[in-house]
Amino acid sequence: MPLLLFVPVALIAACGLIYELIAGTLASYLLGDSVFQFSTVIGSYLFAMGVGSYLSRYIARGLVARFVSIELMVALVGGFSSAALFLAFAYTQGFRLILYALVMIIGVLVGLEIPLLMRILKSRLEFKELVAHVLTFDYLGALAASLLFPILLVPKLGMVRSAVLFGMINAAVALWSMFLFREQLGARVLLRAASVLVLATLGVGMAGAERITEAADNSLYADEVIFARDTRYQRLVLTKWKDDVRLFLNAHLQFSSRDEYRYHEALVHPGLASLAGARRVLVLGGGDGLAVREILKYPTVESITLVDLDPDMTRLFSTHVYLSTLNQHSLTNPRVHVINADAFPWLDQNTGSFDFVVVDFPDPTSYSLGKLYTTAFYRLLARHLSAQGLVVVQGTSPLFARQSYWCIVETLKQAGLRTYPYHVYVPSFGEWGFVLASLAPYEAPMRLPAGLRFLSVHDVPELFRFPNDMLPVDAEPNRLNDQVLVRYYERDWREIAH
Amino acid sequence: MSRAADTGARGSLETVRPRARTGRWTRRNFLGFALIGLAPKTQRAIIGGFADDGHGPGHALRDHSQFPSARRTMKIPVVIVGGGIAGLSAAWRLDKRGFRDFVLLEMHGQAGGNARWGENEITAYPWAAHYVPVPGKTTALVRELFEELGVLRNGVWDDRYLCFSPQERLFLHGRWQEGIEPAVGSTARDREDFSRFGDCIRQFRATGEFTIPMDLGAKPSQLDRLSIAAWLRQERFTSRYLYWYINYACRDDYGALAGDTSAWAGIHYFASRDPEEKGPLTWPEGNGWISRKLLAKLEHYVRTGTMAHRIRREGNRLQVSAGDTDYLADFVIFAAPSFLASHLSDDAPAIPNFVYSPWLTANITLDRLPRAQGMETAWDNVIYDSPALGYVVATHQSLRTHEDRSVWTFYWSLAEGPPAANRRLLLEYDWDWWKAAILADLERAHPDIRNCVSRIDILRLGHAMARPVVGFLESQERRNLINSRGNLLFANADLSGFSIFEEAQYRGIQAAERVLARLGR
Structure with missing residues (x-):
């Protein structure tokens, strides 16, 4: 009998902790700076629990009914907290406000639970027994939750479903309590109906978790x-x-952290390692700082100018704990100058020549992006290139978007550059193509920086060999007034999709 | 099918009524939502007004109002009246031939005529004409000008000035498609008609009769005696899409319905051009860019804000009264719209059969871009079955990949109904009415347009362009103007029957050449 009384204590403790962990985790995922997020979430949550405990003194009568309704409220608010936070982040400017409001609401409700439960149980047990048992199960539940959350819940269920699952547990505790304390409670049809309704709502929420997250792009x-x-x-x-x-x-x-080193080593080293003493490097696009990380392996490089349109992107990759570790803090290196500007007008309005230029733009999926793959753009680029300088262009997949790839090569040629196409296998992308372009002839490097994970000197010439299914095909050059590339690209990928 | 040609522009002025505003936010629920950052963008005030359209001084001229008498007289061999492309081209020619004794009188504060432009903090934008098709090898004068302006270098067109992809899109059946020829929902019959029409055009092009400038090829033609709509019927075309397309082309280029446009002119639109490069040539300020460049060279000849109000014969000379000066000129090149001449001079022939199309253009400033379904924003954006002509994006030639703001130039040729009645409407309705009509039209394709627009500036052009009506090619009035032998020479594009850059330039240069020849230069 005591066990039946105390298991719900462990369960509600687990639920309370799970909501706290979800809020903390989501806040650090979405906003970065996990120490700050976890500290403030835990702090405000504990404070709210204190508020709840204090408020419990104002509940005088109908303890069981109040307890059950509080459980149902926690079930709903906590159960949908994760979905609400994702949606709030995607669709509103007020994410922080909603986050802390949710933390406070759940905290107050959870803070009410244990004092009420102890008062319900006080007639059944001696006070010292009661305190010992309730707190023991409370802490046991917390331990179970804190272990389950990272090991099982997040990997298997994901954040949205974990929250809903624990909401259902809260609702089950409500039902269980109604059964346990039926004498104290009496016949409460409305409360029973409400419990069933909450459980059903959460059930629907669980089944529709996919839908909910779809709205937040998860699907x-x-x-x-x-x-x-x-x-x-x-x-x-x-x-x-x-x-x-x-x-x-x-x-x-754009990248997968598991194999991005293949992409970025292949993007940078075949070109940059072949230049003796390159000093000035320009990176267009590549706001993730991963190409810059590779370029920083060259001590001769004095300055790297990174031009990326999106300040949010470069800020994220400069400050986010995980992401700035991935790029080895390249964006905050004193040799690196980050400029947030649109690349084409920036090149048009700036003078200055570079020994090595990395052109790492998103694929030409629209006419706006397609401008960055035109004869006009490459001609402008050539004017910013030192006599021995090299450009490397990411050129989509020569396997999946074969005509698009060779169109980019042809466009570089039309802009008066020599071209040296090559490709590499990146598991998360498949076969991927690059083009080296220059005014002077190119020769493969004799040595590479130490410590590369993928590329070795004798493998570099291999990259320039294309198997039969990736050999050149006829393509028109891509011009500002006639962007054939965008049409090739759309057709190439549509064929793959079929 | 007999009235098929008229279906394209079904929406008359009257059907585009301003729509009442709905949806109101109280202060309280706005504040509540604003607090948590959930407030939707509310309806915002849109400002703007009418741009200077010069109808005040123009009507004073028509009504023979009293003008102050001149305080000085100036002898000058040549006076050019009108600073549009025809007048500026005449000036360009005279100057280039080393002839410098002339002035150009422009009634507006800004020269350029239909190639005027404006500018705000976002971009420069056109007030009317906004492109020049890439000239073929035979359009030598246009090529000469573009070589001088650096648009054509060593036979290569500067790709900054060639219209970027995507050039055109059409809003049809609830989404944007690429290109203006309707494709969404087209039947085999539609495609067959378009293809056969293409074949006809190729045959016409091969005759060499349809040239630019039109003077070089035009000869008396049966095709001038019926409308293009009648010709389509005669050739047994039935596709509703094709009729819409041809009607759109006529409204767009001539400000006229297909049922009012000479078949010769309708075919000329398609058959006269065989570009060597995908175009057209365009600039943020449209043809204002050309005006700007010409004005930079010719500035010191140009007197803006100076309306010629009287041309009187004084012995062998012509006395042109404008502002505080009477100019005593050997020759007057009348480059303003030709119908104005009879208001100024008793010698000038009346040309009651010249028809002019009234137009309205609006520059719409957007401080955020609306959402849209389908194809991304093009340079020229047309809404199927709209009474207006769509809009052109002034920031299209930007090198940026991302635009937050823009200016759209909205075009509306009032083609349906009698031009005089439409001119009255143009002046009668106030700015609010036109603003509402423009937004109602755009709203079909952009439901959130009202939340994006910060201002709308409207230009009313009562006599925007000559209309190549049935019979224009062989009209005696047109011949008389072209061949006028006195020292008052006509130079407006209306001599060609339609208002395009190439014709305006050609007529201006022809007049200049004739003056030079008669002056023995």
Whole structure:
């Protein structure tokens, strides 16, 4: 009998802790700076629990009915807290306000639970027994929750469903209490109906978790969304699955932390390592700082200018604990100058020449982006290139978007540059293409910086060999007034999709 | 099918009524939502007004009002009346030939005529004409000008000035499609008609009769004796999409319905051009860019805000009264719209059969861009079955990949109904009425447009362009103006029957050449 009384204590303790963990985790995922987020979430949550405990003195009669209704409220608010936070982040400017409001509401409600429960139980047990048992089960529940959350819940269920599951547990506790204390409670049809309704709502919420997260873009991404923001320029989404973090810009994959080193080593080193003593480097796009991380491996490089449109992107990759570790704090390196500007007008309005230029723009999915792949753009780029300088252009997949890739090569040629196309296999992307372009002839490097994970000197010439299914095909050059590339690209990928 | 040609522009002025505002936010619920950052963008005030359209001084001229008498007289060999493209081109030619004894009188505060422009904190924008098709090899004068202005270098067109992709889109069946030829929901019959029409145009082009400037190829033609709509029927075209498309082209280029446009002129629109490069040429301020460049060279000849109000014969000379000066000129090049001449001079022929189309253009400043379904924003954006002509994006030639703000130039040729009645409407309705009509039209394609627009500036052009009505090609009035032998020479594009840059430039230069020849230069 005592066990039946005290299991609900453990359960509600677990629920309370889970909501707190969810709020803390979401806040650090979405806003970064996890120490600050966890501290403030835990602090305000505990404070709210204190408020709840204090308020419990004002509840005089009908303790069981009040307890049951509080459970139902926690079930609803806590159960949907995760979904609410995702949606709030995606659709409102007031995420922090909603976060702390939710934390306070749940905290107050949870703070009411234990004092009320102890008062309900006080007639059944001696005071010292009561305190000992309630607190023991309370802490046991907390332990169970804190272990389950990272090991089982987040990886298996995800944030939205974990919250809903624990909401259902709160509702079950409500039902269980109604059964246990039926003599004290009497026949409360309304309360019973409410419990069933809450449980059903949460059940629907569980089944529709996919739908809920779809609204927050989750459905697009296979993994848990840990960060999503509509910046002035794009929708920026980070997902995480175990140790794999992926960045999506407008739903297009930019990198996976598991294999991005292949992409970025291949992007930078075949070109930069072949230049003896390159001093001035320009990176267009690449606000993730990963190409810059590779460029910083060259001591001769005196200055790296990174031009990326989106200040939110470069700020995120400068300050976010995980992301700035991934790029080895490249964006805050004193050799690096971050400029938030649109690349084409920036090049047009600035003089200055560079020994090595990395052009790492999103794929030409629209005519606006397609401007950055035109003869006019490459001609302008050539004017910013030192005599021995090299440009490397990310050029989509020569396998999946074959004509698009060779169109980019042709466009560089039309702009008066020599071209050296190459490709590399990046598991999360598939076969990926790059083009080196220059005014002077290019020769593969004799040595590479130490410590590369993927590339070695004797492998570099291999990259320039194309197997039969990626060999050149005819393509028109892409011009500002006739952007064939955008049409090629759309057709190439549509064929893949079928 | 007999009235098919008229279906394209079904919405007359009267159907585009301003719509009452709905949806109100109380202060309290606004504050409540604002606190948590959930407030939707509320309806905002849109400001603006009518731009200087010069109808005040114009009507004073028509009504033979009293003008102050001149305080000085000035002898000058040549006076050019009108500072649009025709007048500026005449000046450009005279100057280029080393002839410098002339003035150009422009009634507006800003020269340029239909190639005027404006500018705000976002971008420069056109007030009317906004492009020039890439000239073919035979359009030598336009090429000469563009070489001088650096648009054409060593046979290569500067790609900053060639219209960027995507050039055109059409809002049809609830979404934007690429290109203006309607494709969404087209049947095999539609496609067959479009393809056959294309074949006809190729045959017409091969005749060499349809040239730019039109003077070089035009000869008496049966095609001038029926409308383009009648010709389509005669050739047994039935596609509703094709009729819409041709009607749109006529409204867009001539300010006229297909049922009013000469078939010769309608075909000329399609058959006269065979560009060597995908165009057209365009600039943020439209053809204002050309005006600007020409004015930079010719500034010291130009007297803006100076309306010629009287041209009187004085012996062998012509006395042109404008502002505080009487100019005694050997020759007057009349580059303003030709119908004005008879208000100024008793010698000038009346040309009652010249028809002029009234237009309205509006520059719409958007401080945020509206949402849209389908294809991304193009340079020219047309709404199917709208009474207006759509809008052109002034920031389209920007090198940026991302725009937060823009200016759209909205075009509306009042083609349906008698031009004189439409001119009256143009003046009768106030700015609020036109603002509401413009927004109601755009709202079909952009439901949230009202939340994006911060100002609308409207230009009313009572006589925007000559209309190539049935019979214009062989009209005696047109011939008389072209061949006028006195020292009053006509130079407006209306001599060609339609108002396009190439014709205006050609007529201006022709007049200049004739003056130079008669002056023995």
